């Protein structure tokens with residue numbers, strides 16, 4: 284579903300991402316892990332066509348993210364760390380607005396289908412400004428999946444959420460993956476969430492990929508470590 288080959292991004296002289304070669308399989312839930320400033324947002328920004336790579340290649344569904352950027356945009360949904368919604372509009376009005384802006388035909392049944400999938404119909408006619416952060420995140424996801432993307436990117440989707448909101452987010456992503464078959468690429472540093480949700484992980488540090496594999500294989504490689512946190516620190520420590 285997603286392949287990168289020596290993908291890189293330099294900001295002037297500073298290398299934010301270097302030689303990133305990665306594969307994310309269709310139907311997987313991929314957790315991209317790394318400390319603050321590791322290069323996760325820069326990577327997602329390149330993959331979602333928001334910024335241009337300075338080296339290497341990336342393909343989504345076989346399409347080049349630079350050359351075929353319009354096709355790529357149709358295949359992906361993106362939930363940034365801070366969701367922008369209109370506070371004075373309701374969930375339905377926001378979704379209608381964004382749906383029309385993206386040229387989605389027959390938007391009303393799609394909105395209903397998505398709100399039901401996200402278990403949100405109860406609050407759909409309330410103004411966004413009355414929602415909790417978790418509820419806004421859910422409408423952010425609704426907006427990102429209005430066009431039924433094959434792959435959904437999320438940047439720290441549980442940041443700032445309480446345990447209940449975090450669990451609701453996990454349940455939604457799991458449901459989306461199972462019911463729609465959506466591939467999920469998620470930036471995070473919440474390792475406990477990754478263990479509960481992700482099928483595959485990648486670990487990035489100072490712009491370099493340290494490890495990428497299925498969670499099961501990574502756990503097998505480190506039989507002595509009790510948690511993903513211990514594995515993570517071992518991998519980070521070993522490559523320094």
Ligand SMILES: Nc1ncnc2c1ncn2[C@@H]1O[C@H](COP(=O)(O)OP(=O)(O)OP(=O)(O)O)[C@@H](O)[C@H]1O
Nearest residue numbers: 294297298299317318319320321322323324325326
């Ligand atoms: N527009 C920019 N210009 C210059 N440097 C940048 C720019 N954007 C990001 N960087 C730098 O690139 C590095 C990687 O940043 P990035 O935002 O990708 O990290 P991250 O892993 O997403 O971190 P966080 O978890 O804090 O969001 C950081 O050192 C950051 O300061």
